[in-house]
Amino acid sequence: xxxxxxxxxxxxxxxxxxxxxxxxxxxxxxxxxxxxxxxxxxxxxxxxxxxxxxxxxxxxxxxxxxxxxxxxxxxxxxxxxxxxxxxxxxxxxxxxxxxxxxxxxxxxxxxxxxxxxxxxxxxxxxxxxxxxxxxxxxxxxxxxxxxxxxxxxxxxxxxxxxxxxxxxxxxxxxxxxxxxxxxxxxxxxxxxxxxxxxxxxxxxxxxxxxxxxxxxxxxxxxxxxxxxxxxxxxxxxxxxxxxxxxxxxxxxxxxxxxxxxxxxxxxxxxxxxxxxxxxxxxxxxxxxxxxxxxxxxxxxxxxxxxxxxxxxxxxxxxxxxxxxxxxxxxxxxxxxxxxxxxxxxxxxxxxxxxxxxxxxxxxxxxxxxxxxxxxxxxxxxxxxxxxxxxxxxxxxxxxxxxxxxxxxxxxxxxxxx
Amino acid sequence: xxxxxxxxxxxxxxxxxxxxxxxxxxxxxxxxxxxxxxxxxxxxxxxxxxxxxxxxxxxxxxxxxxxxxxxxxxxxxxxxxxxxxxxxxxxxxxxxxxxxxxxxxxxxxxxxxxxxxxxxxxxxxxxxxxxxxxxxxxxxxxxxxxxxxxxxxxxxxxxxxxxxxxxxxxxxxxxxxxxxxxxxxxxx
Numbered sequence: 001x002x003x004x005x006x007x008x009x010x011x012x013x014x015x016x017x018x019x020x021x022x023x024x025x026x027x028x029x030x031x032x033x034x035x036x037x038x039x040x041x042x043x044x045x046x047x048x049x050x051x052x053x054x055x056x057x058x059x060x061x062x063x064x065x066x067x068x069x070x071x072x073x074x075x076x077x078x079x080x081x082x083x084x085x086x087x088x089x090x091x092x093x094x095x096x097x098x099x100x101x102x103x104x105x106x107x108x109x110x111x112x113x114x115x116x117x118x119x120x121x122x123x124x125x126x127x128x129x130x131x132x133x134x135x136x137x138x139x140x141x142x143x144x145x146x147x148x149x150x151x152x153x154x155x156x157x158x159x160x161x162x163x164x165x166x167x168x169x170x171x172x173x174x175x176x177x178x179x180x181x182x183x184x185x186x187x188x189x190x191x192x193x194x195x196x197x198x199x200x201x202x203x204x205x206x207x208x209x210x211x212x213x214x215x216x217x218x219x220x221x222x223x224x225x226x227x228x229x230x231x232x233x234x235x236x237x238x239x240x241x242x243x244x245x246x247x248x249x250x251x252x253x254x255x256x257x258x259x260x261x262x263x264x265x266x267x268x269x270x271x272x273x274x275x276x277x278x279x280x281x282x283x284x285x286x287x288x289x290x291x292x293x294x295x296x297x298x299x300x301x302x303x304x305x306x307x308x309x310x311x312x313x314x315x316x317x318x319x320x321x322x323x324x325x326x327x328x329x330x331x332x333x334x335x336x337x338x339x340x341x342x343x344x345x346x347x348x349x350x351x352x353x354x355x356x357x358x359x360x361x362x363x364x365x366x367x368x369x370x371x372x373x374x375x376x377x378x379x380x381x382x383x384x385x386x387x388x389x390x391x392x393x394x395x396x397x398x399x400x401x402x403x404x405x406x407x408x409x410x411x412x413x414x415x416x417x
Numbered sequence: 418x419x420x421x422x423x424x425x426x427x428x429x430x431x432x433x434x435x436x437x438x439x440x441x442x443x444x445x446x447x448x449x450x451x452x453x454x455x456x457x458x459x460x461x462x463x464x465x466x467x468x469x470x471x472x473x474x475x476x477x478x479x480x481x482x483x484x485x486x487x488x489x490x491x492x493x494x495x496x497x498x499x500x501x502x503x504x505x506x507x508x509x510x511x512x513x514x515x516x517x518x519x520x521x522x523x524x525x526x527x528x529x530x531x532x533x534x535x536x537x538x539x540x541x542x543x544x545x546x547x548x549x550x551x552x553x554x555x556x557x558x559x560x561x562x563x564x565x566x567x568x569x570x571x572x573x574x575x576x577x578x579x580x581x582x583x584x585x586x587x588x589x590x591x592x593x594x595x596x597x598x599x600x601x602x603x604x605x
Contacts, residue, residue: 265597290575
């Protein structure tokens, strides 16, 4: 089979690209291993809601239509939203096609799937940033009696044995999971490394409103000092609760969660925690204050003080005098560990020489280091908002324009050759 | 910006351009980033010994300090020693202070903050029943370390705190102390 562009992945990124390709009259297919919004359907826990408010889901030619713009979508609502997008734009999605290889061919690329092969001139990789849960190497030393789950396997507290739970990681997934497990009556110990603390609502407005209105989310990849660091910042400590309450380490200790430092090792049935808890909390508190001050300055300079409430400051993170450095799995009755230690993409099917020594794709703002190949839907790909449903549209516009001009140049070269 | 009101450019005596340059170069050549730090030590008598440092390995080659540095260690009289040098645990505190303070100077330089004075006091608690073997439940090492910085600089209190926090984040000795490290001791 032959087409001009093969888009791999039918989530928000692949669909936004499809919308732009259609608009530019570029013949294409969107290949999907499962169904539209597959990861949202099969790899998320039950209570998860989007961390961005409903209004903040502006996709090309599509957006929120309901009457709860400040609410947060549940998973079924998110899936419905993305499925409707695919329907509305009649995206050429080939579902249940698993890509097993992408390789170079003389005339471009070959995309091999379990339902036939595609020859194409350009490829868009839109398979997402969160294909695999990262589990640290220390997990190998865990006592076998401990059940381990990643956020992709975790569904709800009911699936856990009674007893203590160690949640490793205090970014968005870790804090949300810790909160609901603690509330289920299972005592939670939370291992905290570097994290990003933000209030859900600041001066009466959602934190995402501030980031959107002040232009922070539009900040470009070629404008920041250190793009590698910006792309690796942990997810904001946020939850999309219907009451818009803030989740942070203080709210968790308030319901009885025990904080310990970053998990540093497992030795002889004991977990070892870093003595750096106080500093990672201080770093997060100071960075939050800096963000809030930036918001305050922006509001003052742009005459928006009247639209928002009075400036607020929040209590510093409370850390006990001497947080435990060791935890004996048996004595502390820990039955389960949840590795909320991040996610990474899976490129095992990609047979192109485009990975760097750390296994990430070499690219400049989504223009991959292989002619005609593009990457989409990754953290800070082209803008701070690149990994958001709301942010992928602008990236798809830019990259589809580059793709179109690449095709034109190639056509000219072929004619003159 | 604070830099606009500063007459002279910020100078804490740290060449951050060289450090950022090294970071970029070593990202591309991680082999050169592999260092080996070394020390040698010889017993003198009693609880006294002298440790020296001179050579180390890094940037793909053997390197050498300009001079050989030596550290004489002993224990105080309350330990029935002659007290001819610092106690090794105090040298650990000195190492932590030296590392964090160097980091503060570098981070301040990178953030365009002029330092005028940086002073630290450190205190570490220890229950010596551990090292005496008097109670198997007491650990040998510190039960905690407190570091107190007094810093005079051209920056707000929060910015100074942020510099100190960043210095801890990037400190080798802070990491060595706060995280476990495998130690192999052999006898030939």
